Amino acid sequence: MELNRLTIIECHDGLKKGDFTSVELTQACLDRIKKRNKKINAFISVFEKEALEEAKKADEMIATDRQQELTGIPFAVKDAINTIDRRSTGGGKILDNYISPYEATVITKIREQGAVLIGKNNCDAFGHGASNEQSMYGPVRNPHDEKHVSGGSSGGSAVSVADHQCIFSIGEDTGGSIRQPASFCGVVGLRPSYGRNSRYGIMPMASSLDTVGPLTKTVEDCAIVQKIIEGRDKKDATTVETQDIASSKKKLRVGVPKEYFNVEGMDEEVKKIIEGKIQKLGKNKKIEIMPVSLPMTKYAIPVYYLVVPSEDSSNMGRLDGVRYGVQAKHKTLYDLYAKSRAEGFPEEVKRRIMIGTYALSAGYYDAYYKKAQKVRTLIRQDFERVFSDPDGSASGGVGVDLLVTPTSPFPAFKVGEKKDDILAMYLADVLVAPAAVAGLPAISVPAGKTKKGLPVGLQIIGNRLEEEKIFQLADFI
Ligand code: GLN
Numbered sequence: 419m420e421l422n423r424l425t426i427i428e429c430h431d432g433l434k435k436g437d438f439t440s441v442e443l444t445q446a447c448l449d450r451i452k453k454r455n456k457k458i459n460a461f462i463s464v465f466e467k468e469a470l471e472e473a474k475k476a477d478e479m480i481a482t483d484r485q486q487e488l489t490g491i492p493f494a495v496k497d498a499i500n501t502i503d504r505r506s507t508g509g510g511k512i513l514d515n516y517i518s519p520y521e522a523t524v525i526t527k528i529r530e531q532g533a534v535l536i537g538k539n540n541c542d543a544f545g546h547g548a549s550n551e552q553s554m555y556g557p558v559r560n561p562h563d564e565k566h567v568s569g570g571s572s573g574g575s576a577v578s579v580a581d582h583q584c585i586f587s588i589g590e591d592t593g594g595s596i597r598q599p600a601s602f603c604g605v606v607g608l609r610p611s612y613g614r615n616s617r618y619g620i621m622p623m624a625s626s627l628d629t630v631g632p633l634t635k636t637v638e639d640c641a642i643v644q645k646i647i648e649g650r651d652k653k654d655a656t657t658v659e660t661q662d663i664a665s666s667k668k669k670l671r672v673g674v675p676k677e678y679f680n681v682e683g684m685d686e687e688v689k690k691i692i693e694g695k696i697q698k699l700g701k702n703k704k705i706e707i708m709p710v711s712l713p714m715t716k717y718a719i720p721v722y723y724l725v726v727p728s729e730d731s732s733n734m735g736r737l738d739g740v741r742y743g744v745q746a747k748h749k750t751l752y753d754l755y756a757k758s759r760a761e762g763f764p765e766e767v768k769r770r771i772m773i774g775t776y777a778l779s780a781g782y783y784d785a786y787y788k789k790a791q792k793v794r795t796l797i798r799q800d801f802e803r804v805f806s807d808p809d810g811s812a813s814g815g816v817g818v819d820l821l822v823t824p825t826s827p828f829p830a831f832k833v834g835e836k837k838d839d840i841l842a843m844y845l846a847d848v849l850v851a852p853a854a855v856a857g858l859p860a861i862s863v864p865a866g867k868t869k870k871g872l873p874v875g876l877q878i879i880g881n882r883l884e885e886e887k888i889f890q891l892a893d894f895i
Contacts, residue, residue: 421446422582426639429491429585433480440480440490443585444473444534447492451537451583458559460568460577462497463505464537476532487642489532494578494587497538498545498571499630500619501525504535508621509553509571510543512762513743522619523654524588524630524647531646536584539574543764544734545592545623547571548846550599551837552766559833560602562872566830569599575633576603586634586643590620592627593722594850597862600633601825601875604864606640606892607633609850611883612857613658615644616651624729627722627854637863637892644885662886670891672699673710673804673818681715681848685828691866691874692824695895699822702894710816714800717793718852723844724777724790725855731774734767769840798856805881819887823849825862825875853879863892 421443424432432438448466455461469492476490495501498508502521507513521529529535542552550558550573558568561581568577572589576599579587589596591609600607608631615630622628632643650659674696679689700707739748739758748754763771777786806815826849836842853860858879865876876895880888 420582422450422585424585425635426488426491426585426642430487433490434485440473440476440534441470443490444469444492444536447536447584450581454581454583457564458561458577458581459540459556460558460574460581460583461494461537462507462509462540462555462574465504465535469534469536472534476534479532486531488528488646490534491585492534492536493528494537494539494575494584495525495535496541496572496575496587496589498541498590498621499525499588500621501535501538504538506538506621507555508544509541509555510737510763510767511554511744512737512739512758516743520619522630523616523651525619527647528588528643539572539578539587539589541574542571543767544621545571545590545595546764546766546770548594548598548843549831549836550574551833552764554764557833560830560872562604563830563870565832566872567602567833569602569826569830571595572607572633573599576600576605576607579603579605579633579635586632586639588630588647589633591629591631591854592623593726593854594847596631596633597825597850597860597875597877598846600862601877602830602873604867604873605633605635606637606861606863607631608640608644608861608885608888609854609859610644610648610885611859613656614648614660614859614883614885616649616654616657618651618653622733624726625733626729627726627857637889640861641889658883660883663884667819669704669706670820670887671706671708671818672891673708673816673821675710675712675715675804675821675823677712677715678823678849681827682845683827687868688824688826688828688874691868692876695865695876696822699894705891705894708816708818710804710818710821712800712804712852714793714797715852718797718855719844719848721790721793721797721855722847722851723773724786725794727770727774728777728787729774730770731778734771737762794855797852801856801858801881819880819884820891821879822891823877823879825849825877829868829872829874849877858882859885859888861888861892863895865895
């Protein structure tokens with residue numbers, strides 16, 4: 419058995435029993451990266467020496483009975499998440515030489531357990547993209563068919579797990595960046611409720627939507643990592659203390675929103691696979707399937723692509739070429755300002771800054787940003803209605819516990835296929851953007867494969883802070 423192919427639970431047990439050491443496990447992952455990274459490109463940085471040192475320390479912890487759930491387990495982190503004293507480029511050349519002096523809270527929580535940080539995952543620059551083709555370090559290839567994209571923006575994170583280059587990884591999801599690549603690569607990926615996991619140390623994209631979460635090989639593994647990283651953090655005022663909300667009812671009521679099956683570009687094979695899965699779920703005595711309607715779904719993409727660039731244009735302001743990263747290279751002040759941003763951002767980042775600046779400018783603010791925020795409220799109310807009790811005060815309450823949908827209308831597309839078609843690329847987020855806009859938790863779990871062997875993901879959306887119910891249903895699948 420190749421050690422790098424194990425799950426978190428299997429690694430934990432094997433380490434505990436002394437079947438293998440963390441050094442051996444880490445070496446197996448490093449060997450796999452060495453063999454695959456040139457082609458697949460899931461890592462921007464690999465910390466070979468440091469990882470082996472951390473593994474040695476983990477072995478000492480295990481030997482002295484200090485093993486925790488993640489002790490000695492090699493993991494990877496999206497490069498748009500800061501890791502102390504380690505290169506963190508975010509996928510953009512403007513931070514090519516940036517060594518972060520601090521670390522994201524969620525990463526510290528994992529490392530405090532003695533997990534081994536093996537490297538930083540390739541991603542669309544600062545989270546902007548749905549295919550990983552907006553990384554300035556080259557696209558990530560899908561291990562199921564290397565001519566196809568990994569999805570994005572956490573493409574490297576999904577691929578490193580799917581291709582067994584690490585045991586789990588941590589990604590970031592503003593509008594689908596964990597779920598969509600998880601779906602394209604056949605792994606599990608959770609976007610938590612907004613505020614459940616601390617965003618401290620995540621390079622910010624759109625602050626009212628950004629979340630950070632795990633990508634894993636199994637649902638059980640996903641729940642383990644999520645438990646470890648969640649909770650209130652005084653460095654992120656939006657975080658909340660959480661309680662588990664499992665379903666107390668005998669039956670989980672699961673809604674199927676019809677709008678998610680009729681979107682533009684919906685692939686018939688994907689639709690069939692997901693419908694087949696839902697039918698199967700319906701046979702389970704503990705699950706009740708019912709059709710629901712979320713009429714605001716079609717507005718999620720226009721709202722997302724106004725709110726996100728607006729917040730983005732402000733957040734990207736900190737990457738001015740002066741404060742972090744590449745400045746040493748530029749000799750004159752003019753070069754510093756003009757060239758570092760011109761050369762250091764890919765096209766998509768520049769486009770978002772321009773759109774956002776426009777949408778926020780005097781005279782346009784009311785027509786665009788403010789209006790988008792109003793429609794955002796309507797989208798949230800759409801979800802509130804289906805989740806609320808039919809006997810409660812909200813009119814038209816349906817009382818579902820969860821919603822199931824495809825994660826993406828289509829499987830992974832070919833590298834280059836949509837790169838120059840901006841709107842087509844934005845539409846790739848059509849099924850993942852609504853939950854993000856509403857701040858809701860959602861997971862993508864593998865549901866099957868197309869005839870050509872490309873994975874298809876099923877998305878489960880839950881009510882705010884009800885991740886536990888999501889895991890309950892995901893486990894059935
Ligand atoms: N594809 C989305 C975008 O480009 C997703 C981004 C994200 O979740 N980081 O905005």
